[in-house]
Each structure stands twice: as structure tokens, then as C-alpha cells.
């Protein structure tokens with residue numbers, strides 16, 4: 001087991017006041033927390049008449065995200081406003097009956113059997129990257145975050161559209177997404193906590209975003225029209241086309257709704273996995289004993305061949321590295337919901353309109369729930385057959401309850417296979433003297449693209 005404590009931002013001795021909290025949150029959402037927050041179970045802050053409750057205990061998370069989910073299903077108004085031009089009524093931001101219908105239709109598309117089919121795309125795309133990396137000179141420096149970003153964007157693109165989206169169009173979609181995201185990320189992060197939009201810095205740069213959204217809509221609309229003529233049954237798009245009808249019923253979707261859902265899956269389906277793999281490469285590089293154990297597993301499971309879906313179940317240590325990585329650096333470090341009606345939690349009144357935030361960043365490093373909370377110890381996710389005493393709601397990188405990430409299994413299989421295939425061939429090192437730090441906007445990622453030196457094993 002390692003003694004490695006990866007870097008994390010300074011924790012304040014005392015709680016910051018409301019204005020200081022806003023100022024810090026604008027720069028970095030991870031920098032607002034006092035040391036005590038890693039020991040508290042339920043906290044509240046009042047900012048400009050809006051109550052924000054931080055839910056930091058498994059039982060309260062269960063109440064908000066599972067048992068009383070109906071009262072807390074809405075995402076913040078500004079989150080919806082920011083994403084609506086791109087996603088319309090897509091899964092990520094819809095709620096009520098629309099969300100429930102779409103979620104029910106889509107859940108079977110992410111079953112174990114389906115993911116087993118998509119896994120060949122994951123494997124083939126990673127093997128192409130192996131070829132590319134093999135042509136690099138030993139010790140050359142590569143931007144690991146964008147390498148992982150390109151890999152996962154290609155995987156989700158091919159899973160959704162197969163070859164129907166040509167390379168040039170795929171590149172255009174990826175670029176327009178980056179443009180859209182850049183505009184959203186300029187919005188103040190506070191807006192995602194439900195702060196009023198008249199606060200300085202919260203202006204929404206809609207024309208640039210609308211332009212990027214239109215490019216994506218047009219390309220995906222065309223791909224759908226082409227796919228209707230020439231169905232490639234192995235793609236996710238082909239599965240969606242089975243729901244299509246001109247008459248809207250409980251089991252059908254319009255062409256525009258299908259387009260929205262495809263865009264949601266593209267958006268939600270690549271950055272989080274890329275961030276996790278980039279952090280994992282960094283953590284592995286700092287711990288020789290973890291790297292050795294990873295290599296031993298990859299060599300014994302894969303030997304001299306590429307991976308197959310069935311290897312996923314054998315790559316338990318590889319998977320535990322990724323699980324521990326998401327504990328320390330949860331790709332979505334904060335989940336926020338709005339209370340529809342008044343409620344009472346732990347004898348405290350929660351008025352309608354309150355913002356409830358579950359913060360994986362705090363929960364995953366909570367002193368009452370984790371032993372050595374800031375250490376990197378993948379072994380804690382190796383289940384030895386004895387029942388764990390730990391409440392499963394102390395670990396929620398994919399959220400929890402009815403709105404749990406629909407791509408949880410897809411993403412876990414993808415990251416495990418990609419990491420194993422790459423680690424069979426390569427080792428990555430942080431150049432001497434280079435500091436690694438984080439950037440926290442909508443997702444938590446390594447800053448400056450994480451340059452690392454590559455060598456063949």
C-alpha cells in the first residue's frame with residue numbers, strides 16, 4: 001500500500017463568509033472549503049436570501065437523491081438555461097414525465113449485453129492510439145489530458161454513429177462542443193449553485209453558444225437522415241431509430257428528440273472518462289508499487305494479445321486504480337438540486353427553492369467515512385469477499401438514485417480496457433520539476449493538459 005498523498009488545495013482554518021465564498025468559488029470550487037467541512041454531516045450557508053444545504057452524510061444523500069427524489073429532481077435554473085440551446089429536452093437537463101419516459105427508453109441501451117457489443121469499438125480505437133504512440137520518440141512529452149480526450153471522444157462518436165459521421169464532421173462536432181463548453185465555463189460557476197443571474201459575471205454569452213449549437217444540430221440532423229436510409233445496426237443511433245415515429249406516444253420519440261439524446265450522450269460521454277484516465281496516469285506515475293501491480297495484472301491477463309470484453313472482469317486491480325482515482329478526483333465534484341417544496345431534514349426547515357448540494361469532493365475524503373482519506377490506496381476497492389461495513393453512499397462519482405449516470409457501466413468498462421491496453425505497452429512519467437495541479441470548472445481535471453513523458457515498456 002502506498003503512502004502517497006496527491007496534491008489538494010489549501011483548506012481554510014475557519015469557514016469563509018458568504019462574499020469570500022462567492023469570490024473563491026468563482027476561481028475554484030474546491031478552494032472554498034474549511035478543514036471542518038471534511039468532518040461535518042450537514043451544513044447550510046445563506047447567500048442573498050437563498051439557502052444552500054451541503055449534504056455530507058449517506059442518510060441525507062439517501063433522502064435527497066433516492067427516497068425523496070421527487071422533491072429534488074430539478075437541476076438549477078441556470079444549469080438548464082446554459083445547456084438548453086444545445087440539449088433541448090435531452091436527458092441531462094429534462095425532468096418530470098419527459099425525463100422519466102426518455103430514461104425508461106434509453107436504459108436498455110446501456111445494459112451489460114449492449115456494452116459488451118460497444119466494447120469492440122473501445123478496444124479498436126485504443127489499439128489505433130497504441131500504433132500512434134508507438135511512433136513517438138522515447139521520452140517525448142505528450143499532453144495526456146487531451147490525448148485521453150481525443151481517445152474517449154472518438155470512442156463515443158463511433159459508438160453513437162459508426163462510420164456515418166465522417167472524420168471531418170466528427171472533428172467539427174468535437175470543436176463545436178469545445179466552443180460551446182468554453183462559453184458555458186465563462187459563466188460564473190456560482191450560477192450552477194443557483195445564484196441569481198443579476199450578479200456580476202453571470203451574463204450568458206448566447207450568440208456564440210447558439211452558433212456552436214446550430215453547427216452540431218445540423219450535422220447530427222444530417223447523420224440521422226442518412227442513417228434512416230442506410231441502417232447500421234451496431235450503432236446506438238440505429239437503436240434510437242427504433243423509437244422514431246411521427247406520432248408521439250409513450251414509446252416513441254421525434255427525430256428532434258433523438259437528435260437531442262444523441263447530443264446529450266456525446267456531451268456526457270467523454271470528458272469525465274478522459275479526466276479520470278488522465279488523473280490515473282499521474283497517480284500511477286507517482287507510486288512504483290501501484291505501477292508494478294498494474295503491469296503484473298495486465299501482463300498476466302492479456303499476455304501478448306489485445307483485450308476482449310471478458311477481460312474486464314479479470315482486470316480487477318486496473319479497475320480499482322480508476323475507482324480510487326475517482327474517489328480522490330471525482331470528475332463531477334459537485335451535484336446540485338433544487339427543492340420543489342418545503343421539507344425538514346435533521347429537524348431543520350428546508351424551504352422550497354433551497355439548493356441542495358452533494359459534494360463528492362468532501363464526501364470521498366470525509367474523515368468519518370474513510371481511513372487515510374487523502375492517500376492514494378487502490379487496494380481499498382479490491383473486494384475480498386467479506387461484506388464491507390462502509391455505506392455505499394459515501395462514494396458517489398456517478399451520482400445515485402433514479403438519475404444515476406446512465407453510462408456508469410459503459411464508462412467503467414471503457415476506462416478499464418483503455419488503461420489496460422495502453423499500460424501493456426507504455427509507461428508515463430511527470431517531467432522532473434513539473435508541478436501537477438487541478439482545474440475545477442464544470443468538471444475536475446488536471447490543469448495545463450498534464451504533459452507527461454512517454455516510454456515503451
Ligand code: HEM
Nearest residue numbers: 091092268269272273331332397398399403405406407411
Ligand atoms: C468516469 C465516467 C463518468 C462519470 C464520473 C459520470 C458522472 C455522472 C454524474 C455525476 C451524473 C449525474 C449528474 C447530476 O446528477 O447532476 C451523470 C449523468 C449522466 N451521464 Fe455520466 N459519467 C461518466 C460517464 C458517462 C458516459 C460514458 C456516458 C454515456 C455513454 C454518460 C452519460 C450520462 C447521462 C446521459 C447522464 C444524465 C442521466 C440522467 O439525468 O438521467 N456518462 N454522469
